[in-house]
Amino acid sequence: AGPKVDEADPVAKSLGYKDDTHTVDDKKFPKHATTQTCSNCQLFQGGPKDALGGCALFAGKQVAGTGWCSAWTKKT
Template sequence: MRGLFMVTRRQFILHYVPAMGLGCYLQPSAASEATPLDVNDPKAKALAYTEDANQVDAAKHPRFKAGQDCEACQLYMPTGDSWGTCSLFEGKLVAAKGWCTAYQ
């Protein structure tokens, strides 16, 4: 018999983790419902998002360094082979080989 405040690990993950703001990392279904980010989206344009980091003009974006791409960024969470989510673009998928000026 469980005590009054005992919960199973599953109950904790399903009910308390999302309340702590960590649910986005534990709900892959949300990522599967996301659509790819349009490079013409106003926020994507403001951050100079591109789906191919090899196409970035280093003269235009001096912070860009060869080898930087979304997949190596701290804001990126992989969801599949070549796409993932970014905390800057909620509800959208970004290309793993993409880049934007918010790269970290």
């Protein structure tokens, strides 16, 4: 557990993190797709339906299941 990452946090900003994958700027991140979310990212430490979960890139914090960042990697 832990507090949710703030989009304005410097690490979040550098990764282009957003709480809602639908708010990501596709011009800035051409590989982004709205089907990509934290909940289906390899680095997400929560379950597929969890609203919040840990992320390997944000120690001690949680990201939104609906979120996204530029380090998104398809869960295998």
